[in-house]
Amino acid sequence: MDPRRILLAISGGIAAYKAPELLRALRKAGHDVRCALTPEAERFVSPLVLQSLSGRSVRRNLFDAGEEGEIDHIGLADWAELVLVAPATANLLAKMAHGLADDLVSTVLLATRAPVLVAPAMNVNMWSHPATATNAAILRSRGVSFVGPDAGELACGWEGLGRMSEPARIAEAVAACLTSKSLAGERVLVTAGGTAEAIDSVRTITNRSSGKMGFAIAAEAARRGAEVVLVAGISTQPTPFGVRRIDVGSALAMREAVLAEFEAAGIVIKAAAVADFRPAAPADRKLKKEDLPESGRLTLELVQNPDILAEICLRKGDRIVVGFAAESHDVVGAAQRKLARKGCDLIVANDISRRDAGFEVDQNAVVFVWPDQQVEELPLLDKSGVAAQLLDRVEKLRTRR
Numbered sequence: 468m469d470p471r472r473i474l475l476a477i478s479g480g481i482a483a484y485k486a487p488e489l490l491r492a493l494r495k496a497g498h499d500v501r502c503a504l505t506p507e508a509e510r511f512v513s514p515l516v517l518q519s520l521s522g523r524s525v526r527r528n529l530f531d532a533g534e535e536g537e538i539d540h541i542g543l544a545d546w547a548e549l550v551l552v553a554p555a556t557a558n559l560l561a562k563m564a565h566g567l568a569d570d571l572v573s574t575v576l577l578a579t580r581a582p583v584l585v586a587p588a589m590n591v592n593m594w595s596h597p598a599t600a601t602n603a604a605i606l607r608s609r610g611v612s613f614v615g616p617d618a619g620e621l622a623c624g625w626e627g628l629g630r631m632s633e634p635a636r637i638a639e640a641v642a643a644c645l646t647s648k649s650l651a652g653e654r655v656l657v658t659a660g661g662t663a664e665a666i667d668s669v670r671t672i673t674n675r676s677s678g679k680m681g682f683a684i685a686a687e688a689a690r691r692g693a694e695v696v697l698v699a700g701i702s703t704q705p706t707p708f709g710v711r712r713i714d715v716g717s718a719l720a721m722r723e724a725v726l727a728e729f730e731a732a733g734i735v736i737k738a739a740a741v742a743d744f745r746p747a748a749p750a751d752r753k754l755k756k757e758d759l760p761e762s763g764r765l766t767l768e769l770v771q772n773p774d775i776l777a778e779i780c781l782r783k784g785d786r787i788v789v790g791f792a793a794e795s796h797d798v799v800g801a802a803q804r805k806l807a808r809k810g811c812d813l814i815v816a817n818d819i820s821r822r823d824a825g826f827e828v829d830q831n832a833v834v835f836v837w838p839d840q841q842v843e844e845l846p847l848l849d850k851s852g853v854a855a856q857l858l859d860r861v862e863k864l865r866t867r868r
């Protein structure tokens with residue numbers, strides 16, 4: 468993502484202590500960040516820390532000659548390409564909803580024409596109070612975006628909705644706000660992760676897919692404004708911001724979930740590593756050593772799983788369907804044969820014999836294989852970079868649809 472100018476507005480709640488971590492995440496993503504604090508926020512976070520991390524002086528006062536000299540409050544409101552309010556207290560949400568401008572932060576929020584993203588943090592009863600609910604609804608209706616609040620243990624001792632989302636999650640939401648919504652109105656179905664095929668009630672046959680590749684695609688599609696459904700096999704990856712996730716275990720369960728979501732989808736991207744075979748007769752209890760025959764050998768009979776990609780390609784209509792191919796040799800040749808056999812619009816081939824790409828790692832080196840035999844080889848990229856390149860190609864296909 469291109470570096471952008473972000474104003475981080477911090478209001479006075481305990482969650483303000485997470486602001487430096489959030490600021491670091493935004494700086495790491497390359498953004499230029501200025502901080503503005505309400506008078507109460509200073510009680511929870513040190514302006515000096517924010518100044519050191521942002522490399523910019525911190526704004527606190529509306530009518531301070533020194534502060535206004537560097538950049539006045541209207542200049543600050545105009546400078547921002549995004550205003551992020553984190554944490555956003557119930558008081559600040561109320562001021563925003565009703566147009567109050569009695570300190571620097573609320574004044575800048577009234578003056579800015581930049582998109583605004585808020586990360587609320589407060590006591591569960593304050594969040595669920597009809598006054599706050601109405602204020603949040605007013606702000607949403609004006610196009611203000613929300614990330615969180617999340618449920619959990621609150622600093623006040625209560626449990627429930629009210630925790631500020633984690634800084635990494637807020638940084639994801641920032642990226643989503645800043646990305647052009649080129650896939651708005653599109654429903655994208657992505658599969659990710661490996662499947663697990665039961666041998667008995669505790670053991671499975673699975674593979675090394677972490678889900679990182681498919682999750683990166685789902686995250687990028689959501690950033691581009693698509694409605695994204697992620698059918699996830701075995702994966703410990705966190706659900707990307709704005710994505711609806713359906714967890715499945717086996718290939719059969721993945722098939723069921725994909726077929727249920729397929730009709731409503733315009734784009735389908737199948738990055739999951741689906742097991743081609745499953746044990747024919749999984750035991751419904753844990754197999755014990757005593758169950759083994761005298762030979763000490765256990766023979767597993769495997770049956771073939773349905774090929775989900777081939778099945779959906781048979782009735783794809785004008786949908787765009789992208790498959791992946793995990794190959795260890797003759798990568799392009801094998802992917803071309805796979806594409807011809809399955810009938811998708813594009814195959815993303817990756818060489819899984821490489822240690823720096825493919826399964827588990829954060830990067831991938833892929834080749835786009837097209838039906839007309841053309842191939843496009845990409846350099847080693849972060850999986851988010853591969854996802855962006857892939858969706859650029861998918862968007863081109865979409866314009867031809």
Ligand code: PMT
Pocket residue numbers: 658659660661675676677678679680681718737738739740741742743772773774775776777789790791792793794805817819825826827828
């Ligand atoms: O998850 P990561 O750790 O980030 O790793 C990423 C990845 C290597 C798993 C990913 O980049 C990848 O290559 N995914 C596809 C893995 C795979 O199963 O490839 P395949 O060549 O066996 O299958 C070809 C295509 O058919 C795939 O789109 C697959 O989802 C689909 N398929 C396969 C078998 C089956 N029974 N049903 C299917 O739909």
